[in-house]
Amino acid sequence: QVTLVQSGGGSVQAGGSLRLSCATLGFPPGLKHCMAWFRQAPGKEREAIATFYTGSGNSDYADSVRGRFTMSRDDAKSTVYLQMDNLKPEDTAMYYCATPKGGCSVETATGMWRLSGPNAAGRRPQYWGQGTQVTVSS
Secondary structure: OOEEEEEEOEEEEOOOOEEEEEEEEOOOOOOOOEEEEEEEOOOOOOEEEEEEEOOOOEEEEOOOOOOOEEEEEEHHHOEEEEEEOOOOHHHOEEEEEEEEOOOOOOEOOOOEOOOOOOOOHHHOOEEEOOOEEEEEEO
C-alpha cells in the first residue's frame, strides 16, 4: 500500500517562495517510479503541473509554472519536493502530490513522464497525498 504524506505550504505574498514536501511510503527500495504535483484552484478542475521520474531525475512542467517551480527528490528520505519561487496570486490553490497506480509510461528520449499526450500524468489513476493549501496575496 502506497501512502503519500504532504507538508509545507501556507500563505505568502506575491514574489515569495514556498516549498512543499511529499514523503512516499510503501514503495519497494530502489523501485523506479513516477511522481507528480497537481493543484486545484477554487471553481477549477484539478490540473497536473509537474512530474518527476526517479529513474532519470527529469521533470516536466506546465507552462504556467515552468521556470518558477522545481520538482526534486531526496532518495534517502523517500521524499519529493516542489520548490515554488516567484509565486503569483494565480498560484493560489490546494496542492496535491500523487503517484500513478500501476506505473507510468516515460518518454524514452527525455526520461520524462509527460504532462501531455496519450500517457499524460492526468490520464492515470493516482494515489494521492492529503493536500496542502497555498495562498498567494498580491
